Amino acid sequence: MIYLDNAATSWPKPPGVADAMVRFLRDVGASPGRSGHALANEAERIRLDAREAVAELLGLRNPLRVVFTANATAALNLVLHGLLTPGAHVVISGMEHNAVMRPLRSLETGGAAVTIVPCGADGALTAADIEEYLRPTTRLLVVNHASNVCGTVQPVGEIAALARRHGIALLVDAAQTGGCRPIDVTGDGIDLLAFSGHKGLLGPTGTGGLVIHEDFDIDRLPALIQGGTGSRSEHERQPDFLPDKYEAGTPNIVGLAGLAAGVRFVLERGVEAIRRHEQDLTGRLLAGLREIAGVRILGPQDAGQRAAVVSFTVAGRASSDVAYELEQRFGVLCRPGLHCAPLAHRTLGTLPGGTVRFAPGLFNTVEQIAAAVDAVREVAGAATHG
Amino acid sequence: MAELAVILVHSTSHAIAAERVLKRAGLEVKLVPTPRHLSSNCGSAVRIPARDGAVCEQLLQAAGVPVDRIELLSERKRGQEPFSEKGS
Incomplete structure (x- = not known):
């Protein structure tokens, strides 16, 4: 998991x-x-x-x-x-x-x-x-x-x-x-x-x-x-x-x-050490997700300008379906939808469908991030080809 | 026995904060029930040697711990009030 x-x-x-x-x-x-x-x-x-x-x-x-x-x-x-x-x-x-x-x-x-x-x-x-x-x-x-x-x-x-x-x-x-x-x-x-x-x-x-x-x-x-x-x-x-x-x-x-x-x-x-770790994980997520056809990332493209939160959409798929598939097939737990922040989603242009949100933390590893990116690639590939 | 004084504060949160500031400064402090003849506050107060009154006041002011006032405890009054030690 x-x-x-x-x-x-x-x-x-x-x-x-x-x-x-x-x-x-x-x-x-x-x-x-x-x-x-x-x-x-x-x-x-x-x-x-x-x-x-x-x-x-x-x-x-x-x-x-x-x-x-x-x-x-x-x-x-x-x-x-x-x-x-x-x-x-x-x-x-x-x-x-x-x-x-x-x-x-x-x-x-x-x-x-x-x-x-x-x-x-x-x-x-x-x-x-x-x-x-x-x-x-x-x-x-x-x-x-x-x-x-x-x-x-x-x-x-x-x-x-x-x-x-x-x-x-x-x-x-x-x-x-x-x-x-x-x-x-x-x-x-x-x-x-x-x-x-x-x-x-x-x-x-x-x-x-x-x-x-x-x-x-x-x-x-x-x-x-x-x-x-x-x-x-x-x-x-x-x-x-x-x-x-x-x-x-x-x-x-x-x-x-x-x-x-x-x-x-x-x-x-140390807060600075935690920030560096989370920024590293966030950078890897951004880089990995960016390469996947059909995936659109919201917010700043630079990991240094964001907290460890990455929201994305997958073309042709509802965010809730993507999250469900990520959990059922790959054991990736994340949060889809509007995240109790419809105003922010309006600003980002993601109302009413929302996004899939990955929020890594201090105890996540680079291997977990790589596995999560692979999981999104599988799910998005199925959406594109199926 | 050295003469004693008591620091009267508004609440237990302030009493515990005062205790910590003064202990860190290496002072001799004890939490006691607020003496009823000095205040109607039913919470805790901080007992100190009377000679440390001025330095305690300065330390607490610098740390931002509000102090109501510091009162001397006379021998006679001490005899009337049971100052059992509370807490650690």
Whole structure:
């Protein structure tokens, strides 16, 4: 079996991830922030381990500015619903995922205004492309760091500088890039960055969060979910400090134990080394698929300009049929269709049929990539000749 | 016995963060229940030797761990409050 669906969730995980989760369930088990007994404190230390690892990975000095949520979607919703009051204007790229589009379409009915900046045919965007769409009422700029459809990487440093120049908050969706490409929230001046814990960070599903720059005033951002935090229990109002403000309810601490181990693995291996490996695999995929008659590759042709995501179509075949055949005949697991990102597919011209997506990860090998390319050649050959 | 002080914080997340920052700096710290006569917060506080108060405050400020305040614990009050050690 060849797993090429790492853009949905990475698999396998480093062995330390499951070990940390088992150790937590067996030896700790308690809820952090509540009570003050030894096990509750140990649980809080594990949560702090996870915050510290994520802060180090994403370029943040203070780990208390890492807020954990159920996934990147929840973190994106927190910011979108918190900042986009009626009358507020938001500018987004033409490559956004439904984790951004669906909350925005809902907020539009409540009086927020949404502008989509068109991207190039390969999904790319520059800060200059964005600037002409800014208005005096623009409150927020949202950019997908790398497309989950075709891997196109946006210049977030350049876009952050633009946002700062105009005094507009920037929200980066780093679901596909965290752990796979260097990210420096502090150095680049990114106000808010949503991350997934279970993709490039190599943690379990059910983990993710929001990283908040030191300069961002959290009084501007109300809590979307309110409730028990274990702190200031005598008050019926939500705490106004980090991280408690945005972490109501018992957290997924067993998941965070795994996440801490996953991110430590990434830090030890080195993000740059991971990026090089994934870029090598992506380059091999692009080169191999390009040679197959009937296969069309979407997005940038250069592996250096994309995350490890390769989308393609096969002439005369539905993407779902291709994926099914790849699995049934060759054991290649991938994802066909629209990848929860119809806007990105519209930009790429692949609506409504979608694409077949190969998303290699850290644990894929060059031999697996060669086998996957051979499998596509077989499937496409059958389509051409049969 | 050296005089003791207690660092009062807003939440357990801050108490654990403070504990880690100060332990890494080689200071002597213990997590204790927040003394009820000092705060209505029902969570944890960080007990330190009173002589380390100023350096702890500086370290925590530099690390971005919010501190409510640092209070001296008098002998008499210490006698009233059972400061059992908590956690590791």
